[in-house]
Amino acid sequence: MSALGTHEHRHISPTPETAEAPGVSPIRALWSVFGDRRRPLVLAVVLRALAAACMGVPVAVIAWSVEQIRTENLTQNDALGASAVVVAAVAGQYLLWFGANHLAWVSTFHAVGEGRIDALRHVERLPVGTVAARGSGDISAVLGADHEQIALFAHAGLMNLVGGAALPVATLAGLAVVDPLLAGVTALSIVAAAPVFVLVNRAFAEQSLSRADTLAEANGRIVKYVQGIATARSFHQVGPRLIWYREAVARMRAVNDALAVRITPLAYVSIGVVFLGVPLVVAGCGYGLLGGQVDAFTAVVFLVVVLRVYTPLVQVAVEAEALRLTDASLQRIARLRSLAPQSFPARETAWPVGHELTFEKVRFGYRADQPVLSDIDFAAAPGTTTALVGPSGAGKSTLLALAARFHDPDAGTVRLGGVPLTDLTQDQLFDAVTVVFQDVYLFQGTIRDNIALGRPEATDEEVQAAARAARCHDFVSALPDGYATRIGEGGQTLSGGERQRLSIARAILKNAPVVLLDEPTSALDPLNEQAIQAALGELTAGRTVLVVAHRLSTIRDADQILVLDSGRIAQRGRHEHLLSRPGMYRRLWSERERAANWRLNT
Missing domain, CATH: 3.40.50.300 (P-loop containing nucleotide triphosphate hydrolases)
Incomplete structure (x- = not known):
């Protein structure tokens, strides 16, 4: 670094470890990042939700068919019509899924590419001292890994999150047509797991930002080590002797341990509470059968379909974790963009006389x-x-x-x-x-x-x-x-x-x-x-x-x-x-x- 940069590391700009990220919800921040690309992303979300709803159509058709069989009202034309509806729903599901993925991919990579360019242009407008204070590792991580995390979530994770949430809703709606009381019992465990899920989500959000900051610092130290590898080798400061890099890795391990040891078990608890609905539904069906409130056909429908309600919620929990990582990336991008640029007049208003x-x-x-x-x-x-x-x-x-x-x-x-x-x-x-x-x-x-x-x-x-x-x-x-x-x-x-x-x-x-x-x-x-x-x-x-x-x-x-x-x-x-x-x-x-x-x- 030149002598002009020797003091600039002490600039009052906040460091990645201490700066407060703007308090913006991840969905709102994602909305801001996408700018003019919002409309195709919203359309992709709608199409993905409709595709998930189509997956619930066969459940409703099965429930209707079971009811028709139970009452001995099912005709050949009814059976053919039901089959046609199922085929149409499956075909519509794949067409909608394809359209949603295509729109999500195109809009995401255009938006993230433009976002990278905008962020780089913002860095170019910052005072040189502010850029030096952030460090090359932090800024390169924002321009690289953080934008990549947004791209990964927006074109894949967001679609899976919407699909995983929409399918249980559609399935529960179909089950409610068959038996509202048993449908309520099926939804009971989901309601009970919601507070645990919120708690895990909040804890993961805090750790995700810390993890992203620590990773950026470690990457910055790797870059510095590679640039100065000749000096490090000449003083035998390589491998286990590279203490200053090992410290960054140790902090990274501590953050990951916090995620794995303290937060992951809570995430499994929330999933476990959801799946407690299976024995609840079994008990509800048995109680209803013994009491005469539920017939055998209805019990079979619920016992067969219940996992179709709960299994997608595991995907929701997984993508919620990706949402928190994306939230951390969005906060880091917003934090960089919140740094005040150096102001210049938009047009010439004064003309120097000479060059004193x-x-x-x-x-x-x-x-x-x-x-x-x-x-x-x-x-x-x-x-x-x-x-x-x-x-x-x-x-x-x-x-x-x-x-x-x-x-x-x-x-x-x-x-x-x-x-x-x-x-x-x-x-x-x-x-x-x-x-x-x-x-x-x-x-x-x-x-x-x-x-x-x-x-x-x-x-x-x-x-x-x-x-x-x-x-x-x-x-x-x-x-x-x-x-x-x-x-x-x-x-x-x-x-x-x-x-x-x-x-x-x-x-x-x-x-x-x-x-x-x-x-x-x-x-x-x-x-x-x-x-x-x-x-x-x-x-x-x-x-x-x-x-x-x-x-x-x-x-x-x-x-x-x-x-x-x-x-x-x-x-x-x-x-x-x-x-x-x-x-x-x-x-x-x-x-x-x-x-x-x-x-x-x-």
Whole structure:
């Protein structure tokens, strides 16, 4: 991570473990996610319920037939008609089932795909610090696993839930025609199991959100481990020694144990209470037969059909569990989308005059009670270089982040050409400012794609001209595929100096009038540093430049040096002026001179 991100993990945005998800019912949240795709999903639910109702038609036909046989009124035409009704019901059931599944699949995958894109666009509008505070694991889980859970439930689980609930209702309705009292006895166990089911559902909802958050954290740690596997192996922090990852897995196991040990038995209790209806129906039939209130044909119907009422409810219980997992995913998506985006004007209302960058009484902190910068007041004129120096933690990179509007100040104003950054549109701001980080990130794709990141419409000649200015054309041309060479994620197939020069090439190609440099030469060998210093000369010529400097020798010719200490500007001036006066700058320079004379004692 670049220096601009070193403090951003302490941003006041809620972490996945502590944030409160908005209190929205899962069905309402699902309704919101589907947007314009709601109508086909609703139609799919209706068709699935009708398909389940068709499954109850044979029960009603059997009950009617039994009654006709008992009263000796069944004719051949009645039998043929009953058979035709059953065949039509079965055929209708499959047609409705097919239509429901088709609509559910199509609407679900369109809605979830659009939802992923919308969520990603929302992330793009968030302040950079807020995104860093969420963590890559949490955001990738929301965009990936959480949306996948919604897709799985909406096209399959929801249909099974509706079908599993509609079939017992249809069957009970048919049984009520035969004998209302026995139908009431059949429904009694379902009523008794309802409170247990509600209790289990509530407990599972709480654990599901905790499980999803813990899984996101564990996945984030896996990603970090893979990215840093070389470092982990070099320090023998792999396998059982990988404590920081094992802790996340242990929390995951604890959450799953809570689901399995405490909640699953309760779920089985609710199912068991439902199936207590079987002996109740048997007892009711026996009592009715002995008392003469129930005839043998009716008893046979109830004894044969009773499991058709209870068995689908097991599927309802299973899909209710999936509903809670989906509810957790919906809450996590809603939690991400509830983060306030960084606001920009919809259209241009102010136009900067020139490209002077000014800070006016700026105060900022990642926590409200811990300011990182206080009373920052300076101006960086066009065509000049302003260097930011000071000890670690003084606020240098944070100041650079405010200039790029990765954060907004808590107080005071940052202006570009006399206009507050908050009054500029995204295009105005991003066209005016470019940042070269200390730790370069290159995206998967070709070298040309990475150079042209800021100007995708650039011609090959313009890309190569920027590469020449950044002193990277020679090593790119020497690659087997030249500018079409594909690089791995993060640019790990290139050296640090090569990645840095490519990042300068894309900044040169972007041609922004304001350049922010986060010490791009601090960790390079002398040859690479010399090449990059020459490239930076091409990049910064005639521009407004802010540079965070750790190597003081690189900013001797800066037009203005700001010395930061504990978030305040302790000194300001040119190199010779600051060196001639007692203070932090002279102490830093003395330390630099002493370090330069360090030798290995043999």
